[in-house]
Amino acid sequence: MGLQGKRVLVGISGGIAAYKTLFLIRLLKKEGAEVRCVCTPSALQFVTPLSLSTLSGNAVYSDMFSPVNQTATAHISYADWGDILVVAPATANTLGKFALGIADNALTTLYTAFTKPVLVAPAMNTNMYRNPAVEANMESLRKRGVRFVEAEIGPLACGCAGQGRMAEPETILAETAALFDNTSASAFWREKKVLLTAGPTQEAIDPVRYISNHSTGLMGASLSDVLTERGAQVYLVCGPMKNQPAREPYRRISVTSAAEMYRESLALWSGMDMGILSAAVADYRPKTACGQKIKKHEAETMLELVKTDDILASLGRSKKPHQFLAGFALETENETANAAEKLHRKNADLIVLNSMRDAGAGFGTATNKVSFLDKTGQIVTGECKGKGAVAADILDYIENLICVQSLTHPA
Numbered sequence: 001m002g003l004q005g006k007r008v009l010v011g012i013s014g015g016i017a018a019y020k021t022l023f024l025i026r027l028l029k030k031e032g033a034e035v036r037c038v039c040t041p042s043a044l045q046f047v048t049p050l051s052l053s054t055l056s057g058n059a060v061y062s063d064m065f066s067p068v069n070q071t072a073t074a075h076i077s078y079a080d081w082g083d084i085l086v087v088a089p090a091t092a093n094t095l096g097k098f099a100l101g102i103a104d105n106a107l108t109t110l111y112t113a114f115t116k117p118v119l120v121a122p123a124m125n126t127n128m129y130r131n132p133a134v135e136a137n138m139e140s141l142r143k144r145g146v147r148f149v150e151a152e153i154g155p156l157a158c159g160c161a162g163q164g165r166m167a168e169p170e171t172i173l174a175e176t177a178a179l180f181d182n183t184s185a186s187a188f189w190r191e192k193k194v195l196l197t198a199g200p201t202q203e204a205i206d207p208v209r210y211i212s213n214h215s216t217g218l219m220g221a222s223l224s225d226v227l228t229e230r231g232a233q234v235y236l237v238c239g240p241m242k243n244q245p246a247r248e249p250y251r252r253i254s255v256t257s258a259a260e261m262y263r264e265s266l267a268l269w270s271g272m273d274m275g276i277l278s279a280a281v282a283d284y285r286p287k288t289a290c291g292q293k294i295k296k297h298e299a300e301t302m303l304e305l306v307k308t309d310d311i312l313a314s315l316g317r318s319k320k321p322h323q324f325l326a327g328f329a330l331e332t333e334n335e336t337a338n339a340a341e342k343l344h345r346k347n348a349d350l351i352v353l354n355s356m357r358d359a360g361a362g363f364g365t366a367t368n369k370v371s372f373l374d375k376t377g378q379i380v381t382g383e384c385k386g387k388g389a390v391a392a393d394i395l396d397y398i399e400n401l402i403c404v405q406s407l408t409h410p411a
């Protein structure tokens, strides 16, 4: 199952389902994982430190102000130690604290210091589960990359029935292993910080009109999904996309205009390992956006346009040796020459070229056909495929290119 030697932090909060967590610990140990338990004070009303430490083989961390394993800052040393944090059961209260960044006990403090994958298994009364505040907290955690093992429908400890039962230990075990499978599936992409821009931008003419293009964001959404599946931390800066990623990226910043996309991308860039700029950013914007709707007076009117800031060129200018930068180009003529010129002028490492001449390629289609142009000058043209498969090809090409570069120019 792939859990051999993995370090699993099991977080337990104060719900009746905590008794099932004892089984989960046994199953994790049986699969070869190392387990340490971290409890909220309420959790200890439901399970005892003796049971948890006996089953896990390790001291239980529950009191922040009592040293555990001879260390006073166990919330940090435990966070460093664990490969994953599995919180089961996750109460409404603890989920709320996670969502708001409240760190007032051993588990919530450890969570705020934890930077690796987090899996939560909520368990609560069905009305609590449906409570709008609880739902909003869960949604905001999902958006930040926390994975959920959804609560099951069935009879609940309170005597009623509905959704709220904690998933069975076997299910939580399988989801834990799946997270490792996903992230270990690609050692290359795991925890790589990738800035991904996607979708169109909209440039306001007045409060009701804008200039934009036909991009639906499908290619960017597919790239986001495949990157997330491979374990990358995706920072998705996206314009108003019609197509959304199926999996929530690590972080998502929604923007409208080219100026906003430029600002957000530049702010992130220095902390990234890679930039993949798939957005269809407007090259021009109206010089001024009118505050009021422009009235229809004349038969003809003029719209003065000014250039927007070039995101690819700006990132290329400040690119550090360890950073990789890929841009997209959509051309209608002289495709290869234009893409080669763009690659050099903007200091990119790769241009992914779409040609409007290819059937099944470009905006609004479920398929795409791309060519790759890198600094070696070679051009490689792929098949026409679904955008998910093209996204996988793009990432394979990048991985291959970086691996070849590091072999030919070792650091």
Ligand SMILES: Cc1cc2nc3c(=O)[nH]c(=O)nc-3n(C[C@H](O)[C@H](O)[C@H](O)COP(=O)(O)O)c2cc1C
Pocket (backbone or CB within 6 Å): 012, 013, 014, 015, 016, 017, 040, 041, 042, 043, 089, 090, 091, 092, 093, 094, 095, 123, 124, 125, 128
């Ligand atoms: C018998 C009993 C069972 C409870 N079960 C749950 C539960 O399943 N889910 C939940 O969110 N809260 C449950 N609660 C309420 C929590 O224990 C309470 O909100 C507490 O503050 C949670 O603290 P913690 O999140 O720090 O562990 C239960 C309370 C009692 C008395």
